[in-house]
Amino acid sequence: MRARLTVPLSPCAAPQDAFLGMAAGWELILEAVCFSEAFRPHRQALAADAALTSRLAGTLLRSLGMAAVALRLPPNRWPLGFEWDSASRLATVLMSPTLFPALAQHLQQAENSALLHVVQQAATALQHLPTACPEGASLFAVEHAHTAALSLLSAAVLATIERAGDAGSQAVPLLLPALPQLAPGLHLSAACGHGPMARDMSSRWALLLCAMHSILISASSAGPRNSPSAEEWLAAVVDLLRALPLLPAVEQLAPAAEAQAAAQAWGQKPAEPLGPALLSVSKALLFQVQPGAHDPELAAAAGRAHEACCRAVQWAASSAHELGALLPGEQAPLLPLLDLLALAASSVAQAREAGRDEPAVASRALCGSCAAHWAAVQAATAAGGAGLLHQAGSTAELTSLAISLSYCCMAGPQAVCHSTELSGLLDEMLHVVLPRLPEVLYQALLDKVLGYAEYAPRPAAHLIACGTLRVIASGLPRESRTADAAAQCRLLRKAAGLLIAVQQAAAAQLAAPEASRTSDLADVAAKLNVGVNQIMAAAARSSPQPELLRAALLRALPAAAQVAAALQANWQQADAAPEQQQAAQLELAQAAAARASCAHLACPNVGATGRRGKLCTGCRVARYCSRACSVADWRAEHRTACRLLAAAREAEAEATE
Secondary structure, eight states: OHHHHHTTTOTTSOHHHHHHHHHHTHHHHHIIIIIOGGGHHHHHHHHHOHHHHHHHHHHHHHHHHHHHHHHTSOGGGOOTTOOTTHHHHHHHHHTSTTTHHHHHHHHHHSOHHHHHHHHHHHHHHHHTSOSSOOTTOOHHHHHHHHHHHHHHHHHHHHHHHTSSSSHHHHHHHHHGGGGGGHHHHHHHHHHHOOHHHHHHHHHHHHHHHHHHHHHHHHTTTTOOTTOOOHHHHHHHHHHHHTTGGGHHHHHHHSOHHHHHHHHHHHHSSOOOOHHHHHHHHHHHHHHTOOOOSOOHHHHHHHHHHHHHHHHHHHHHHHTHHHHHHHSTTOSSTHHHHHHHHHHHHHHHHHHSOSSTTSOHHHHHHHHHHHHHHHHHHHHHHHHHOTTTGGGOSOHHHHHHHHHHHHHHHHHSOHHHHTOHHHHHHHHHHHHHHGGGOOHHHHHHHHHHHHHHHTTOHHHHHHHHHTTHHHHHHTTSSSSOSOSOHHHHHHHHHHHHHHHHHHHHHHHHHHHSTTGGGGHHHHHHHHHHHHHHHHHHHHHTOSSOOHHHHHHHHHHHHHHHHHHHHHHHHHHHHHHTSHHHHHHHHHHHHHHHHTSSSOOOTTOOOGGGTTSOOEEOTTTSSOEESSHHHHHHHIIIIIHHHHHHHHHHHHHHHHHHO
8 A cells, every 4th residue: 555655656756747646546545545444444554654644745735736737727738637626636635634634734834935835726726616517527526626625725724824924914815716616615515405515615615714804804904915906805805795695505504503613623713604704804805995096997896896785785685584694693684784885885985086077977887886875775774673773783884884875975866865864864873873983983984974965965954954963063972072173173164064065055046047936045044154154264263273163163053954944845846846856767777777787776686796787678778687686676666767768878879979
């Protein structure tokens, strides 16, 4: 037995000879090391010979390197004796109880470059595995191949974490190409229906994602070394979220508690269940995105990541019971997804400044993102109940969500930014969040919300009319939330911006031809003008005096509240006009149609993110990822919007001729 093992796999042999020897004697080695009871004595003898197992492990690792190179080639250029599962068979032998101690020793003693090379090889082996049955293979064999490659990859990544230095940080970019295999791997487990194998698949992915999360968090201050581009981080988020709807089927075969216990026992490290690990890594990946100057490709990638988050929330809202089982310990399991959605919206906002100076198509895409964002939040709050916001364990979750809703108020289509439901939810969130915020988050929240609202007269009017701005200006819940006078003055100036937005909206209505219908607005608008002038005078002082500015703002608020109420009444009357309703419906339909994969704003099909949908045969503008979404949107909005989109398309075509 020893002669057969050492002669063809001698570490002195050339790499190509080692691989050919590996192919020639493969079945014997696989039986001897892993499976056959007939070779138990030989297996025991091999395990007792530390020098032989060490040489064998080293040779198999070199063979894995050649297999990784071969996998990048077309099948007709593979080496003699190489098969689609050769790399995963190598991983199976390396991860066997007989050779794993020697493998672990190799990984511990290897230099960083050699260890990262093993990570890259294992990731390549996993990346190129088939997701369907090759000819003559079975689903079980493909699933086993995925699990074997994944086990080796997890072991190598865990070894990088134990190193001092940045080996783990350098490993993360090598892992990103393997992430698209998460969803197909879980689909294989669900299709096979084999509980132990599904448990192994789930536990290995959970362990790998937990390791990635640990690395990303520890390297968050400087970012991983050789950091991928922002587009690659965003694409990885989409790859992870595609797996979310597959988790319930795997959970039925292998409950999260069993998979978590298996991951901890195998990796000897605490591991979250796969659901929380997936969301944690997605969130950490979004934190890595640092957009610079405006880039259309980056904006498109951010839009796809946000679209995947919207669809994930829609799926979760329709599967709230299943989501609760996937995220054990979460009182409100929808909130982590809403937090992820808000982070994705932040990436869109950073990659594409409000869209004002962009082409019409890009501006519509931004409006479509805002509309889908609001639809996802509505679905989540409807599924989570009225008390969803009060169940948040983290104020940061609600803070980021409030900021994202404020952005929708500014950049969304009229049907969104004119929505009283949106303004009301934002107002409710501010009342829930503000008393609980630490000083840093308090300033960040008000800075963003007030900054967005001053460009959107309707949300500004709502915050003034319902008294929220008075609460903010009064410094809820303490007299002084910020010790820095300059910071207080900056926030108070932004609060005053809401009054100016309402003042300008009132002036526009009074100057309109139908100003006779707004005669009740003129008197209170004059009072507001006086108050705004006093605020401007207080803000113009050379030294910051927040108390004077606060007093001027509070004095102007009663008149501002009257103006806001009158504006809301006039807006409500104007919105009821048929021509206005038709224009708002067309704008919303065009924004939804700008989502090339699916125009159904409530689409829950996460797996279709980034794929071009099929055109509606009526309008030839809207696209849908499936017949189910086409039918659902037809019943919801598209029945009446279809002819409007067709007419608008024809008008735009005539204008360009």
